[in-house]
Amino acid sequence: MHIGRTTLSKFVIEQTRGAHSEMGALLIDVAAAVKTISGLVGKGALSGFSGSMDSTNVQGEVQKKLDVLTNEAILRHCEWGGQLAGMASEEMDAPYAIPAQYPRGRYLLIFDPLDGSSNSDVNVSVGTIFSILQRSTAGDAEAADFLQPGAQQIAAGYAIYGPSTMLVLTVGSGTHGFTLDRESGNFILTHADIRVPEATREFAINTSNARFWEPPVQRYVAECQAGKTGVRGEDFNMRWIASMVAEVHRILMRGGIFMYPKDSKDPSRPGRLRLLYEANPMAMLVEQAGGAASTGRGRILEVVPEALHQRVPVILGSREEVERVERYHHDHDTGVDRPYVSPLFAERSLFRD
């Protein structure tokens, strides 16, 4: 495909020809919503929408004004087109029913309208994540219709609102990036067939949670930190933006591993990130780009969902690194590995003679 002048509309019409031709129109509506959100987010403090609301969402998180506005933007752009049986989002307790006056279709759209929203007031990249599933029959969707393993996604993508706005998309045949041309208003294919480098030396994890991690993750991170002096024999670099979209985008561009693993901080939660509208779409994008996405104990895309807002451990990125972390989980679960000993307490450390 000729890079430079292929627009998103042209691309999706070509790629969804046949069984999923109606989905092309839905993706074009999603892209229109992304453009609206890009404008809103890009105004920054001038929009008058900085800061938090008095409300919390279903996960008990204080909603930002932008969480609510971006959610509305996607609902309004996508509800009328006739492709959808329903929508669900991080910001709504239950699925959104398509208003009676609009036609229905067989697709389900589930999204995180503003990912990394804690960053929106500090002018750091945020994003939108979305996943498209299908219902076997047309009609109004219920929550149970969304509870499908990620392997059944028909399409997935994210938008990143950074110095440039990009929409990164898969319809099951590779992962492709489009950059918003602000002059023409078109998304132009600028990153065809993105490939995640297999081996890398960059990791991303919120180390403030280190004491709550399981031993396999403590082992992996300790080995990265030990660098040249440890078993890896090489120095690693670390990044943490606190915006999953920005982390995944960096990994798609230059490799690395991103982890929000299982931890014991809140025993009622098996992880921080949400399966259906954060982990699954990102897992599909990363796998389609040749990377891997795991809970540490299995492929994310094979997790059978039990609830709309279910959380899941996430370890994704360059294949070799993800497989190593999986191996450490396996070693731990089967008792093969030695217990992790903090360097502070190891032989000839601060606390030993």
Ligand SMILES: O=P(O)(O)OC[C@H]1O[C@](O)(COP(=O)(O)O)[C@@H](O)[C@@H]1O
């Ligand atoms: O506060 P932490 O632990 O750094 O969490 C950051 C994580 O939370 C998230 O911001 C959650 O997304 P939301 O902003 O959509 O709730 C992820 O993007 C990111 O990986």
Ligand SMILES: [Mg+2]
């Ligand atoms: Mg999010």
Ligand SMILES: [Mg+2]
């Ligand atoms: Mg969000």
